Amino acid sequence: xxxxxxxxxxxxxxxxxxxxxxxxxxxxxxxxxxxxxxxxxxxxxxxxxxxxxxxxxxxxxxxxxxxxxxxxxxxxxxxxxxxxxxxxxxxxxxxxxxxxxxxxxxxxxxxxxxxxxxxxxxxxxxxxxxxxxxxxxxxxxxxxxxxxxxxxxxxxxxxxxxxxxxxxxxxxxxxxxxxxxxxxxxxxxxxxxxxxxxxxxxxxxxxxxxxxxxxxxxxxxxxxxxxxxxxxxxxxxxxxxxxxxxxxxxxxxxxxxxxxxxxxxxxxxxxxxxxxxxxxxxxxxxxxxxxxxxxxxxxxxxxxxxxxxxxxxxxxxxxxxxxxxxxxxxxxxxxx
Amino acid sequence: xxxxxxxxxxxxxxxxxxxxxxxxxxxxxxxxxxxxxxxxxxxxxxxxxxxxxxxxxxxxxxxxxxxxxxxxxxxxxxxxxxxxxxxxxxxxxxxxxxxxxxxxxxxxxxxxxxxxxxxxxxxxxxxxxxxxxxxxxxxxxxxxxxxxxxxxxxxxxxxxxxxxxxxxxxxxxxxxxxxxxxxxxxxxxxxxxxxxxxxxxxxxxxxxxxxxxxxxxxxxxxxxxxxxxxxxxxxxxxxxxxxxxxxxxxxxxxxxxxxxxxxxxxxxxxxxxxxxxxxxxxxxxxxxxxxxxxxxxxxxxxxxxxxxxxxxxxxxxxxxxxxxxxxxxxxxxx
Numbered sequence: 001x002x003x004x005x006x007x008x009x010x011x012x013x014x015x016x017x018x019x020x021x022x023x024x025x026x027x028x029x030x031x032x033x034x035x036x037x038x039x040x041x042x043x044x045x046x047x048x049x050x051x052x053x054x055x056x057x058x059x060x061x062x063x064x065x066x067x068x069x070x071x072x073x074x075x076x077x078x079x080x081x082x083x084x085x086x087x088x089x090x091x092x093x094x095x096x097x098x099x100x101x102x103x104x105x106x107x108x109x110x111x112x113x114x115x116x117x118x119x120x121x122x123x124x125x126x127x128x129x130x131x132x133x134x135x136x137x138x139x140x141x142x143x144x145x146x147x148x149x150x151x152x153x154x155x156x157x158x159x160x161x162x163x164x165x166x167x168x169x170x171x172x173x174x175x176x177x178x179x180x181x182x183x184x185x186x187x188x189x190x191x192x193x194x195x196x197x198x199x200x201x202x203x204x205x206x207x208x209x210x211x212x213x214x215x216x217x218x219x220x221x222x223x224x225x226x227x228x229x230x231x232x233x234x235x236x237x238x239x240x241x242x243x244x245x246x247x248x249x250x251x252x253x254x255x256x257x258x259x260x261x262x263x264x265x266x267x268x269x270x271x272x273x274x275x276x277x278x279x280x281x282x283x284x285x286x287x288x289x290x291x292x293x294x295x296x297x298x299x300x301x302x303x304x305x306x307x308x309x310x311x312x313x314x315x316x317x318x319x320x321x322x323x324x325x326x327x328x329x330x331x332x333x334x335x336x
Numbered sequence: 337x338x339x340x341x342x343x344x345x346x347x348x349x350x351x352x353x354x355x356x357x358x359x360x361x362x363x364x365x366x367x368x369x370x371x372x373x374x375x376x377x378x379x380x381x382x383x384x385x386x387x388x389x390x391x392x393x394x395x396x397x398x399x400x401x402x403x404x405x406x407x408x409x410x411x412x413x414x415x416x417x418x419x420x421x422x423x424x425x426x427x428x429x430x431x432x433x434x435x436x437x438x439x440x441x442x443x444x445x446x447x448x449x450x451x452x453x454x455x456x457x458x459x460x461x462x463x464x465x466x467x468x469x470x471x472x473x474x475x476x477x478x479x480x481x482x483x484x485x486x487x488x489x490x491x492x493x494x495x496x497x498x499x500x501x502x503x504x505x506x507x508x509x510x511x512x513x514x515x516x517x518x519x520x521x522x523x524x525x526x527x528x529x530x531x532x533x534x535x536x537x538x539x540x541x542x543x544x545x546x547x548x549x550x551x552x553x554x555x556x557x558x559x560x561x562x563x564x565x566x567x568x569x570x571x572x573x574x575x576x577x578x579x580x581x582x583x584x585x586x587x588x589x590x591x592x593x594x595x596x597x598x599x600x601x602x603x604x605x606x607x608x609x610x611x612x613x614x615x616x617x618x619x620x621x622x623x624x625x626x627x628x629x630x631x632x633x634x635x636x637x638x639x640x641x642x643x644x645x646x647x648x649x650x651x652x653x654x655x656x657x658x659x660x661x662x663x664x665x666x667x668x669x670x
Contacts, residue, residue: 002418002437004510012514015437017417072338072351072645072653085541086534087562092338092351143648151643163645167340170348171650190431197430218432221647271648300647307496308488309417309505311636312615313513315486317417 003321005219009178009190010171014219014316034148035107035156041069042100042157050097051126053119063119064100065127065162071096072163079136079166095131095164099123099142100157107156108146108265110256117249120160121241124272127162128238135279137164139172142237147267149302168276175273176293183292191294192233203323206258206330211244212251216322216329223318224263224325226255226299235293237274252297254334259301262332267302343563345522345534346515350563351653358660359567361607364639367494369609379501381448387411391442392471394464408464409445410472410506416441417507424481424510440476440508444468445501453491453502455600462593465504469616470589472506473582477621482508484516484620492611494638512620519617520629527628535630536577538562547659550666551598555579555591558599560658560665567640567656568607570599570665572633581618581631596633599665603637606668610637 002017047066054061073094081090101120102112109117124142131140144160145152182190198204198215206214206226214228228251234240241248259266274295278286310316337354353359378386384402392410399405412420418439426435446454446465454462473485489504490497512520526534542548542559550558550570558572572595579588596614603610614635619626646652 001422002416004435004437006433008431008433013511015417017437073340084562085545086344086537088342088344090340092340139649141645141649143645145643145645149641151641151646161645165340165349165651167342167349169649169651170346171648173347174650193431201430218429269643269647271645273648298648305494305496306642307490308613308615309486309507311613312488312515312617312634313486313509314515314518315509315513
């Protein structure tokens with residue numbers, strides 16, 4: 001019997017339709033992430049550097065942040081808003097940066113060392129704090145597209161992106177509103193309660209470290225969707241991650257290696273969800289934010305296509321229950 | 337210059353490329369629809385026994401159900417996402433909510449012809465498909481367990497179609513889906529504030545602006561929305577607020593059939609036969625605020641892959657300005 005499950009944060013219902021696993025053509029053809037291996041623009045990168053990690057001044061870079069060559073948004077002009085009849089419009093003010101995660105030509109973050117991944121998280125935190133100084137920015141998101149089906153171009157060099165926007169994106173608003181509603185009712189953080197329940201139940205846990213837990217969500221949008229949550233409450237990624245970068249990098253490497261081995265190197269996205277910038281504001285909108293919101297990472301392997309039903313309804317269909325996914329991933333053996 | 341635009345109904349922000357840098361149809365990857373299936377399949381004429389027994393059909397002659405002679409038929413899905421048997425049973429698991437998966441999942445086989453698809457239909461053929469959408473909506477709405485009837489179509493592999501033979505789908509749900517609920521709420525808020533339907537106002541503004549209009553007839557208008565989620569996204573609205581989808585009569589049905597196949601044909605010509613989805617956004621069963629909602633069809637061709645930024649933020653990036661898309665679609669005629 002299929003089940004309908006409700007996401008506890010934003011209230012999205014999803015269908016866990018196990019019988020559809022037999023349906024032909026559910027999974028994409030085994031995704032071989034083929035890359036165009038001509039001169040790589042990231043190996044010997046000459047773009048204008050925004051930030052880098054080096055062993056000492058003048059040493060070769062180990063992680064490097066540059067402006068995107070094809071920016072979606074830019075902060076060269078001035079921020080402006082205008083109306084157009086019943087529509088609201090703002091200009092393309094924002095920031096779009098590329099994080100080159102390693103000087104080596106390695107495609108998948110799963111194959112970087114834990115220390116290298118640690119430096120990537122440290123870099124994100126530095127950029128969050130720096131972008132927070134611009135009071136026109138309301139939200140920053142760090143994310144990765146790996147593989148063609150995840151929206152990446154065919155580039156075999158591990159990298160991720162950071163975008164700062166002058167408005168709060170829709171999904172962030174939904175998550176914030178859901179978490180706040182729960183907090184208003186129970187005076188506790190929804191994510192803290194969820195982590196507690198998941199650690200007790202164990203069925204959806206994939207792996208756990210001192211500071212973090214990796215689990216499949218109760219009501220996933222995608223098959224093999226994974227959430228990584230910090231055990232210690234903090235609404236901000238850049239503040240919460242301090243001192244825990246190494247631990248987080250270790251868990252991220254485990255998760256990415258498990259999906260690489262278990263799912264034959266699939267395309268995937270990951271996204272860091274953190275609280276919006278408040279710029280010193282403490283009004284009603286943000287009053288309980290520090291207590292009610294909890295930063296986290298979503299890892300989304302891209303194995304299925306989204307079709308008309310999902311696009312039109314916002315209802316998602318999963319053909320494997322998240323409990324089976326977690327069990328499968330727990331059992332995937334990784335070296336080291 | 338790119339702009340960040342807010343959807344006036346649900347409040348979603350979208351990054352829309354400026355006109356001068358907008359991508360034209362040729363700059364999107366082409367998808368070849370390579371046939372992987374036999375030219376005769378389970379949905380073809382004279383294969384009726386291979387599907388579950390039909391629940392409705394348009395069969396003009398004196399043929400019996402589940403035999404030849406039909407022009408369009410509706411059958412339950414062999415691999416349903418939801419099951420029709422049983423009572424709805426809501427329960428909690430700690431802080432989570434769930435129910436058993438009660439619902440209906442039906443397939444509308446739009447034509448006996450294995451090679452045809454919606455863009456190629458005559459108006460009369462398209463009318464039959466819409467008639468079946470209406471019949472099934474009315475019938476499923478009588479089941480007290482169902483709150484929403486979702487009608488949609490997947491055409492082509494990258495739009496999620498696993499069967500080539502032209503078909504669309506109907507799913508009856510025990511709750512109102514999220515996107516529709518958000519639209520209903522946004523539209524009601526606008527109505528409370530202004531006493532008018534936001535979609536009527538939008539249609540009026542689009543008529544005055546003209547740049548995003550694709551085509552129209554006496555009863556319906558199609559335009560590219562000011563705040564799309566996908567490049568070349570196109571919407572179809574009845575011009576009159578009072579036209580109801582389920583009870584729509586012969587005249588409106590024919591007008592809708594005409595404009596729907598027209599827009600799909602324009603996309604086929606202009607975008608080299610892209611994969612696409614369309615879906616109907618209608619009112620929930622027994623909806624109490626019909627003054628604030630205006631049913632419509634959204635058509636989304638699949639030209640790009642949604643990346644991490646979109647999944648993570650709900651912030652879509654559209655590389656073709658809707659006014660540019662509409663210009664291409666206006667010009668695409670045989």
